[in-house]
Amino acid sequence: MCKHSLPRVHITLSFPFELxxxxxxxxxxxxxxxxRRCENLLTHNQEEPAHAIFLxxxxxxxxxxLARTMHVYSVWRLPKIAAAExxxxxxxDVCSEEEHRLVESATFSMPGLAIDQPMVQLAASKxxxxxxxxxxxxxxxxxxxxxxxHSNSSKRAExxxxxxxxxxxxxxxxxxxxxQYNVCKDMDTPLDDPFTISPSEPSSTATSAQGTPIKxxxxxxxxxxxxxxxxxxxxxxxxxxxxxxxxxxxAHAAYSTHLTAIHAQLTTHLxxxxxxxxxxxxxxxERARRQSGSTSNMQSTTKLPQSRSFWSFxxxxxxxxxxxxxxxxxxxxxxxxxxFEPKRYVELAEDALAExxxx
Numbered sequence: 469m470c471k472h473s474l475p476r477v478h479i480t481l482s483f484p485f486e487l488x489x490x491x492x493x494x495x496x497x498x499x500x501x502x503x504r505r506c507e508n509l510l511t512h513n514q515e516e517p518a519h520a521i522f523l524x525x526x527x528x529x530x531x532x533x534l535a536r537t538m539h540v541y542s543v544w545r546l547p548k549i550a551a552a553e554x555x556x557x558x559x560x561d562v563c564s565e566e567e568h569r570l571v572e573s574a575t576f577s578m579p580g581l582a583i584d585q586p587m588v589q590l591a592a593s594k595x596x597x598x599x600x601x602x603x604x605x606x607x608x609x610x611x612x613x614x615x616x617x618h619s620n621s622s623k624r625a626e627x628x629x630x631x632x633x634x635x636x637x638x639x640x641x642x643x644x645x646x647x648q649y650n651v652c653k654d655m656d657t658p659l660d661d662p663f664t665i666s667p668s669e670p671s672s673t674a675t676s677a678q679g680t681p682i683k684x685x686x687x688x689x690x691x692x693x694x695x696x697x698x699x700x701x702x703x704x705x706x707x708x709x710x711x712x713x714x715x716x717x718x719a720h721a722a723y724s725t726h727l728t729a730i731h732a733q734l735t736t737h738l739x740x741x742x743x744x745x746x747x748x749x750x751x752x753x754e755r756a757r758r759q760s761g762s763t764s765n766m767q768s769t770t771k772l773p774q775s776r777s778f779w780s781f782x783x784x785x786x787x788x789x790x791x792x793x794x795x796x797x798x799x800x801x802x803x804x805x806x807x808f809e810p811k812r813y814v815e816l817a818e819d820a821l822a823e824x825x826x827x
Contacts, residue, residue, distance in 0.1 A: 487519065490526050494533075503530035503551075517566040521559050521730060528555035532741055540751050549745045556738045563731045570724050 479485050486509055493502035506527035513519040531552035538545045 487522055490523065494526055494529060497533070499530040499533040499537075503527050503534070506530065506555075517562050520562045521566075524555045524559035524562065525730075525734065528552045528559065528737065528741075531555060532737070532744075535744065540748055541755055545748055546745070546752075549741060549748065552741055553738065553745070556734055556741065560731065560734045560738070563727055563734065567724070567727050567731070570720060570727070573720075 479488070486505075490502060490505055490509070493505065506523045510520065510523050510527070513523060529552075531548045535545050535548035535552065538548070
């Protein structure tokens, strides 16, 4: 065979030579040796999750391969299936533990990877929803400048009903526009506690830290005629900036994807193994039922054994005499048995000729 046609084997720390040897044994259908090597290596590779998953997987595949090569009525088939099921379960347990550990490490140490995890995505979406709800502006943050606008504009008085504390500084027009734009944008999202309006509430009741409700039907972003003087810069709008994935986060994401695929593969193998176990148990029970039925039928149809004749029994004294005579004959010939006796053959030949002459 040409050297170029041979597959190249890459020996690395994550995939050492021993694991390559295990895979080669399985591919060559040496299931017993493969399972034995896996059991020996598992005693020294429990600390490395990837190696433990690999060894348990190939141990399970080897036991399953042996079970499938056996006859369906073999007494060793179910023990091999049980060994394969145990190895699959151990591999799935290690895989699940590694997935949980990876999710926790991605959540606490690598925030950039949290976007790629389903559980972390759910938590992040909840945090963003709470942040949006908390970022809804109450009217106490708008300052006393809008109170003057309220006294000058009757249309604004129809929209907003409030009374401001005197300790706040007014905001700029751009800040108010940004806040109103965010309010309108958030109104499109369904919330559990939407704003409502209470037009009959007097303005003196809104002096506390709580904001006055806003009528959502009349909110618009057309406030170009308002002008406010504020020493503070416009407040930035809340936004969720996406973190660029780093090399470590990409590696963790690839490892997580690999673990998910391995877990799905183990689940599929275990499902097929349980089907094999169920079919084997069913066929063996059916065979045992047939054998028990046929045995009972045979016992019912067979006749009772006939009683032995009186002349078939020998006297104990006669049996003892015959035994003693055989012992004496053996001692006389030195316990040697002649394989060929010419005199005996001559006697048999003479007897045969005599019978032919009579005929």
